[in-house]
Amino acid sequence: xxxxxxxxxxxxxxxxxxxxxxxxxxxxMRPLGRTGxxxxxxxxxxxxxxxxxxxxxxxxxxNRALDQGINYIDTAASYGDGESQTRIGxxxxxxxRKGLWLASKVEARDFDGFMRTLDASLKRLQVDYLDLLxxxxxxxxxxxxxxxxxxGAYAALVKARDQKMTRFIGIxxxxxxxxxxxxxxxxxxxxxxxxxxxxLRGQEKGVATSFETTALPVALKKKMGVTAxxxxxxxxxxxxxxxxKLIQYTMSLPVAAAVIGMPxxxxxxxxxxxxxxxxxxxxxxxxxxxxxxxxxxxxxxERHFRNHVDA
Numbered sequence: 001x002x003x004x005x006x007x008x009x010x011x012x013x014x015x016x017x018x019x020x021x022x023x024x025x026x027x028x029m030r031p032l033g034r035t036g037x038x039x040x041x042x043x044x045x046x047x048x049x050x051x052x053x054x055x056x057x058x059x060x061x062x063n064r065a066l067d068q069g070i071n072y073i074d075t076a077a078s079y080g081d082g083e084s085q086t087r088i089g090x091x092x093x094x095x096x097r098k099g100l101w102l103a104s105k106v107e108a109r110d111f112d113g114f115m116r117t118l119d120a121s122l123k124r125l126q127v128d129y130l131d132l133l134x135x136x137x138x139x140x141x142x143x144x145x146x147x148x149x150x151x152g153a154y155a156a157l158v159k160a161r162d163q164k165m166t167r168f169i170g171i172x173x174x175x176x177x178x179x180x181x182x183x184x185x186x187x188x189x190x191x192x193x194x195x196x197x198x199x200l201r202g203q204e205k206g207v208a209t210s211f212e213t214t215a216l217p218v219a220l221k222k223k224m225g226v227t228a229x230x231x232x233x234x235x236x237x238x239x240x241x242x243x244x245k246l247i248q249y250t251m252s253l254p255v256a257a258a259v260i261g262m263p264x265x266x267x268x269x270x271x272x273x274x275x276x277x278x279x280x281x282x283x284x285x286x287x288x289x290x291x292x293x294x295x296x297x298x299x300x301x302e303r304h305f306r307n308h309v310d311a
Contacts, residue, residue: 045261
């Protein structure tokens with residue numbers, strides 16, 4: 001599925017149209033697809049950047065984020081071998097989870113391993129259920145085949161939803177837009193998370209090849225909740241463009257939230273202010289911005305993310 005310039009402008013306009021609600025802290029909110037939930041356009045990334053803090057400072061950072069209107073918390077079992085979930089669990093136990101959206105991910109591809117990992121995650125998070133559970137970091141076609149096997153991760157994911165261990169289910173991918181497109185077409189996911197930044201959009205020999213042009217349209221057609229990751233491309237784009245412009249670009253897409261790891265308190269404060277002051281980037285500016293960045297970076301970033309371990 002390609003996307004024309006006309007479709008691109010329409011997609012950007014859809015992104016600009018959502019998010020009229022504000023949280024109590026002044027944070028713009030958007031609907032997370034068909035889940036019926038409103039989430040903050042800036043989500044708190046609980047990955048490697050969160051783990052750069054000491055535990056007490058990381059807990060303070062998460063509390064500060066929640067106090068400022070962020071209500072989407074993103075974590076995974078593999079983040080610090082569970083350390084991210086342990087920290088988040090301490091925050092949830094102290095303040096409760098009312099009004100918060102808790103998303104986690106499991107990387108195991110076999111049914112039993114998936115369920116064991118999920119059970120351990122719930123214990124570390126000190127909760128009985130997740131709002132959203134993702135199959136973590138889809139790679140290529142062979143990986144999708146493992147997930148789809150009779151005793152694979154997808155069967156476990158559905159079982160977890162049936163057993164009310166999670167309210168909604170999804171899948172994440174930063175490695176292969178085409179295989180994510182296939183997974184979204186085949187299965188009834190509620191949500192998905194994909195790599196969406198200005199440098200990854202583009203075409204090769206007239207063929208659309210990015211998540212934005214390949215997988216995102218499928219997710220939107222099926223009314224999935226979409227969250228964006230890799231906004232800074234693991235810092236590869238920092239210095240090439242202002243961080244606030246990179247955030248603005250991704251938030252101007254038809255996504256519910258941008259999941260960002262913020263390893264310093266000043267980054268947290270700056271990104272919160274960018275989100276609260278968000279105005280959609282005009283479509284022509286988006287096109288120009290992405291063309292400039294993708295010309296310099298797209299192929300190298302695709303190679304990097306094809307083998308990147310999100311842990």
